[in-house]
Amino acid sequence: MKAAIRSVLLSILVAQPLLHAAEIASGDGLVRAMHDRYVKSWYQTLTFTQKSTTYNPDGTTKVETWYEAALLPGKLRIDIGPPADGRAYLMVDGNATIFQQGKEVKTRSQVNMLLVLGFDVYKQAPETTEEIIRAEKYDLSKFHEESWEGRTVYVVGADKGDLKSPQFWVDKERLLFVRLIQPARADASKSSSRRSGGLRGGQLQLVAADRRGASPCGFILRKCLLRLVEGHEGLGSFDCVRLSPHSAQDDSLN
Numbered sequence: 001m002k003a004a005i006r007s008v009l010l011s012i013l014v015a016q017p018l019l020h021a022a023e024i025a026s027g028d029g030l031v032r033a034m035h036d037r038y039v040k041s042w043y044q045t046l047t048f049t050q051k052s053t054t055y056n057p058d059g060t061t062k063v064e065t066w067y068e069a070a071l072l073p074g075k076l077r078i079d080i081g082p083p084a085d086g087r088a089y090l091m092v093d094g095n096a097t098i099f100q101q102g103k104e105v106k107t108r109s110q111v112n113m114l115l116v117l118g119f120d121v122y123k124q125a126p127e128t129t130e131e132i133i134r135a136e137k138y139d140l141s142k143f144h145e146e147s148w149e150g151r152t153v154y155v156v157g158a159d160k161g162d163l164k165s166p167q168f169w170v171d172k173e174r175l176l177f178v179r180l181i182q183p184a185r186a187d188a189s190k191s192s193s194r195r196s197g198g199l200r201g202g203q204l205q206l207v208a209a210d211r212r213g214a215s216p217c218g219f220i221l222r223k224c225l226l227r228l229v230e231g232h233e234g235l236g237s238f239d240c241v242r243l244s245p246h247s248a249q250d251d252s253l254n
Contacts, residue, residue: 027140027156031133032126034175042122046070073120073128076112091115094132111136117168117177136182138166145172153178 024030050066067079074094080087086102096110113136121129133140138157146155148169157167158181169179 024154026143027133027138028126028130030143030154030156030170030175031121031129031140034121034170034177035124035126035129037175038122042072042119044072044123046072046119070115070119072122073124074115076115113168113180113182117180121177136166138168138182142167148179 024033047067047069050068052064052066054062054064056062064080066081067083069077074092076089076091078089078091079085080089086099088099090097090099091110091112094109094111095107096112097107098105111132116129116132130140140156142157142159142165144155144160146153146160146169152172154170154172155167156170158165163181166182167180168177170176171178
């Protein structure tokens with residue numbers, strides 16, 4: 001019996017350094033861990049109907065229904081209103097094409113970091129995700145932990161106390177993306193969500209609220225909010241009405 005106990009203790013002592021070595025301690029390590037946790041179970045196609053509410057500076061609001069379809073990694077179609085109206089955005093591998101009345105109006109280079117960090121990271125090679133993150137000016141070497149909404153999260157891209165640098169937050173236990181802060185295109189000294197809809201000034205952040213954990217088909221984001229940090233003014237909200245993983249939407253995204 002004593003020999004068996006000594007053997008167990010020895011095994012624990014030998015394994016302990018290996019467990020510490022496996023701890024996540026950097027941004028690139030986190031990206032790899034996120035990928036490895038869900039790569040076999042994450043959905044590849046997804047459709048959802050979304051209610052989008054915009055709060056205008058004059059106090060009025062605008063409510064629209066968006067119909068979205070994703071083919072992961074890297075492809076997202078957003079129909080603004082009924083698809084038959086022909087108002088849409090097509091995001092494919094870092095480029096965004098705008099359609100009005102069914103006709104292509106403009107194509108520009110645009111990386112949707114919500115797509116990259118909320119979805120693509122779990123389906124594409126970690127090296128690809130890391131390359132995109134670095135190109136978008138997130139510092140993967142800056143890494144720390146925070147307590148947020150009662151849970152421990154990893155923060156990548158900023159030192160503790162810094163809420164202005166480009167950064168993303170990931171739930172430590174679930175390894176699911178929950179928050180994004182990034183610079184506005186017009187002024188790198190100010191921060192905004194990529195989905196701020198052209199809002200100017202202040203520091204904006206995207207907050208994933210009412211989150212669900214990982215299911216066999218992956219993570220479901222039920223609601224996200226755009227919030228103005230400076231002034232604490234609400235700017236917009238997005239509510240998922242119907243969400244269907246594993247939908248066959250490949251043809252509409254090719």
